[in-house]
Amino acid sequence: xxxxxxxxxxxxxxxxxxxxxxxxxxxxxxxxxxxxxxxxxxxxxxxxxxxxxxxxxxxxxxxxxxxxxxxxxxxxxxxxxxxxxxxxxxxxxxxxxxxxxxxxxxxxxxxxxxxxxxxxxxxxxxxxxxxxxxxxxxxxxxxxxxxxxxxxxxxxxxxxxxxxxxxxxxxxxxxxxxxxxxxxxxxxxxxxxxxxxxxxxxxxxxxxxxxxxxxxxxxxxxxxxxxxxxxxxxxxxxxxxxxxxxxxxxxxxxxxxxxxxxxxxxxxxxxxxxxxxxxxxxxxxxxx
Amino acid sequence: xxxxxxxxxxxxxxxxxxxxxxxxxxxxxxxxxxxxxxxxxxxxxxxxxxxxxxxxxxxxxxxxxxxxxxxxxxxxxxxxxxxxxxxxxxxxxxxxxxxxxxxxxxxxxxxxxxxxxxxxxxxxxxxxxxxxxxxxxxxxxxxxxxxxxxxxxxxxxxxxxxxxxxxxxxxxxxxxxxxxxxxxxxxxxxxxxxxxxxxxxxxxxxxxxxxxxxxxxxxxxxxxxxxxxxxxxxxxxxxxxxxxxxxxxxxxxxxxxxxxxxxxxxxxxxxxxxxxxxxxxxxxxxxxxxxxxxxxxxxxxxxxxxxxxxxxxxxxxxxxxxxxxxxxxxxxxxxxxxxxxxxxxxxxxxxxxxxxxxxxxxxxxxxxxxxxxxxxxxxxxxxxxxxxxxxxxxxxxxxxxxxxxxxxxxxxxxxxxxxxxxxxxxxxxxxxxxxxxxxxxxxxxxxxxxxxxxxxxxxxxxxxxxxxxxxxxxxx
Numbered sequence: 001x002x003x004x005x006x007x008x009x010x011x012x013x014x015x016x017x018x019x020x021x022x023x024x025x026x027x028x029x030x031x032x033x034x035x036x037x038x039x040x041x042x043x044x045x046x047x048x049x050x051x052x053x054x055x056x057x058x059x060x061x062x063x064x065x066x067x068x069x070x071x072x073x074x075x076x077x078x079x080x081x082x083x084x085x086x087x088x089x090x091x092x093x094x095x096x097x098x099x100x101x102x103x104x105x106x107x108x109x110x111x112x113x114x115x116x117x118x119x120x121x122x123x124x125x126x127x128x129x130x131x132x133x134x135x136x137x138x139x140x141x142x143x144x145x146x147x148x149x150x151x152x153x154x155x156x157x158x159x160x161x162x163x164x165x166x167x168x169x170x171x172x173x174x175x176x177x178x179x180x181x182x183x184x185x186x187x188x189x190x191x192x193x194x195x196x197x198x199x200x201x202x203x204x205x206x207x208x209x210x211x212x213x214x215x216x217x218x219x220x221x222x223x224x225x226x227x228x229x230x231x232x233x234x235x236x237x238x239x240x241x242x243x244x245x246x247x248x249x250x251x252x253x254x255x256x257x258x259x260x261x262x263x264x265x266x267x268x269x270x271x272x273x274x275x276x277x278x279x280x281x282x283x284x285x286x287x288x
Numbered sequence: 289x290x291x292x293x294x295x296x297x298x299x300x301x302x303x304x305x306x307x308x309x310x311x312x313x314x315x316x317x318x319x320x321x322x323x324x325x326x327x328x329x330x331x332x333x334x335x336x337x338x339x340x341x342x343x344x345x346x347x348x349x350x351x352x353x354x355x356x357x358x359x360x361x362x363x364x365x366x367x368x369x370x371x372x373x374x375x376x377x378x379x380x381x382x383x384x385x386x387x388x389x390x391x392x393x394x395x396x397x398x399x400x401x402x403x404x405x406x407x408x409x410x411x412x413x414x415x416x417x418x419x420x421x422x423x424x425x426x427x428x429x430x431x432x433x434x435x436x437x438x439x440x441x442x443x444x445x446x447x448x449x450x451x452x453x454x455x456x457x458x459x460x461x462x463x464x465x466x467x468x469x470x471x472x473x474x475x476x477x478x479x480x481x482x483x484x485x486x487x488x489x490x491x492x493x494x495x496x497x498x499x500x501x502x503x504x505x506x507x508x509x510x511x512x513x514x515x516x517x518x519x520x521x522x523x524x525x526x527x528x529x530x531x532x533x534x535x536x537x538x539x540x541x542x543x544x545x546x547x548x549x550x551x552x553x554x555x556x557x558x559x560x561x562x563x564x565x566x567x568x569x570x571x572x573x574x575x576x577x578x579x580x581x582x583x584x585x586x587x588x589x590x591x592x593x594x595x596x597x598x599x600x601x602x603x604x605x606x607x608x609x610x611x612x613x614x615x616x617x618x619x620x621x622x623x624x625x626x627x628x629x630x631x632x633x634x635x636x637x638x639x640x641x642x643x644x645x646x647x648x649x650x651x652x653x654x655x656x657x658x659x660x661x662x663x664x665x666x667x668x669x670x671x672x673x674x675x676x677x678x679x680x681x682x683x684x685x686x687x688x689x690x691x692x693x694x695x696x697x698x699x700x701x702x703x704x705x706x707x708x709x710x711x712x713x714x715x716x717x718x719x720x721x722x723x724x725x726x727x728x729x730x731x732x733x734x735x736x737x738x739x740x741x742x743x744x745x746x747x748x749x750x751x752x753x754x755x756x757x758x759x760x761x762x763x764x
Contacts, residue, residue, distance in 0.1 A: 132429075134756070136736070136740070138739050140734070142731065144738075146739070242535075243535050243536025246532075246534075247532045249531075252700070253524070253745070253746045253748060255749055278744050279725065279740050280719075280724070280726075280744075281727070281740050282719050283726075283728045283734050284730060284731070285730055285731050
């Protein structure tokens with residue numbers, strides 16, 4: 001008797017959605033095949049539905065009070081923790097990015113940049129108020145100050161850059177206390193779900209970031225029309241589709257962010273944070 | 289002994305209202321090609337003047353004049369020179385302040401005490417404040433050399449006609465933009481007087497263009513392809529329409545829309561001061577204020593006492609001739625607005641709220657509405673949800689601070705809110721939780737050019753005032 005040598009059968013990962021800190025399948029039961037650049041099957045991704053969108057908005061709204069109420073220092077530590085967890089899975093993400101067509105060097109560069117971007121935004125949590133707030137010298141006996149506050153629930157249509165682009169749109173939205181629903185890149189959704197595994201182990205409260213995979217043209221209009229969504233980021237929306245979504249978003253006067261083309265390697269600046277901030281001004285008399 | 293007030297009318301002789309007014313385009317008053325309309329005095333319904341109406345071709349001419357002025361004169365001009373024009377305008381406003389105040393009260397119906405002591409001084413202050421930014425934009429936190437946007441299309445409401453003009457024009461010009469501004473059709477006269485002030489200041493032609501007309505004129509302006517930026521103050525419904533019109537154009541938009549502000553009175557508040565704040569919050573400018581404190585939220589343990597003192601105070605309010613210096617509440621701006629206030633008030637009675645007004649002799653002619661308070665209002669009542677834009681207060685009660693915040697935030701609007709308590713930590717706790725752009729604590733309805741103003745949620749987006757107010761007019 002000789003032992004028959006066999007390759008061990010790999011255990012494949014099921015890619016699901018990320019809603020409220022859990023990993024549910026789409027309630028629709030639908031999925032779509034994701035392939036690499038040579039058209040080889042990689043995995044089935046969940047094909048989210050309108051109901052999943054609504055569940056994600058509910059989760060984001062539920063998480064908003066707690067997340068926006070945390071101290072800025074605490075949010076900074078959690079974003080930094082995400083960077084730590086991502087660093088630990090560096091090789092895994094390089095492999096995932098290579099499936100999307102990146103060379104080994106490109107993939108490594110992108111993962112490193114994504115980790116560093118979390119670190120960069122982590123540091124902003126307790127500084128953005130200083131930079132965008134003000135003490136206002138009004139002409140009267142009043143103390144008057146303005147502070148930025150998060151807009152609320154922010155819907156994000158992520159760009160096709162599957163990791164760096166994704167991180168670059170999520171981090172600035174949540175660092176200030178917003179909660180989000182993100183539609184991941186349609187052709188390359190798998191790194192987004194793997195990123196959700198990082199988020200789930202980083203002390204980020206469930207519901208702060210909710211990630212959906214599926215068809216953008218199907219899901220984005222439900223987010224644009226949802227009356228409990230306060231803002232929408234159209235970065236990943238094709239130019240010709242923006243007009244309809246903006247028209248829909250006017251229904252409850254969502255703040256709409258529609259940047260010109262972005263090079264994700266550039267210095268991000270503060271525009272993506274201030275796009276989802278409101279300014280609150282408080283007056284109080286001065287006297288004895 | 290009863291003291292009677294003697295009439296104390298402000299003289300109208302300081303203003304010279306012409307029989308008809310044209311459009312102010314490229315530094316000249318020109319005829320409009322729409323159907324002219326009449327502006328009336330809401331206090332006696334007397335016709336004040338015929339006013340030109342801009343049609344699409346007129347709007348186009350105004351936008352082209354603004355474009356040429358932007359490219360050839362105002363855009364390239366050094367900020368320090370723009371600043372001096374704005375300072376000069378501020379000075380002329382101060383010199384002609386009584387004329388502006390009287391004209392504002394005649395065309396709008398607001399008490400002379402308010403136009404004289406609030407509106408016009410703030411107008412001058414707004415130009416003076418933004419004048420100083422014109423040559424300091426590189427220090428404003430928008431990069432070392434921020435650029436203007438171009439031609440701004442601006443549409444303003446009738447409640448603070450000249451002040452809203454200042455909020456729009458002063459920052460736009462300071463940043464190097466040129467403007468086409470449409471005042472409301474019921475209150476065009478002070479904007480047209482401002483056009484004369486621009487000429488007096490030798491402001492280059494085309495930098496400020498004032499076009500008059502109603503909704504069609506406004507629609508033509510915001511939809512004009514030659515406009516780079518739209519700024520609107522008015523109702524949430526029109527704001528939505530404008531947002532839809534601009535969808536997909538990539539143009540900058542700021543919206544200052546409706547409100548249904550909560551004015552929260554905690555049991556430990558200084559009640560007499562709070563009552564003054566409640567009165568100021570809802571009866572200032574006849575309640576024609578987007579940030580009016582139209583929902584009083586009073587803690588249950590002091591509700592009866594507050595209501596008693598409020599009613600006593602309301603009984604002393606003097607309703608009548610806007611030009612009388614003793615008048616507290618002037619005329620409702622238009623018949624249409626009066627109808628809206630009456631309709632919503634009647635609906636509130638039908639829904640079961642208790643209605644009360646002090647005994648109050650209203651003039652026979654003109655548009656008037658007595659100061660009114662509704663008690664027993666539920667959150668589901670229309671009067672607790674819809675902006676009334678009139679001198680009508682809804683009273684609701686609460687038991688805990690958490691309940692106060694929940695009720696205050698239970699509205700699609702988020703423009704302003706008030707807090708009355710003697711406890712500092714409670715002020716800050718409450719202010720943090722209110723989803724509103726302006727929070728007045730132990731005061732109400734205060735405005736200043738150095739202080740950013742604007743809404744959360746469906747009260748619009750963008751800020752006017754302060755450093756924040758520059759962003760809308762810079763290409764950043």
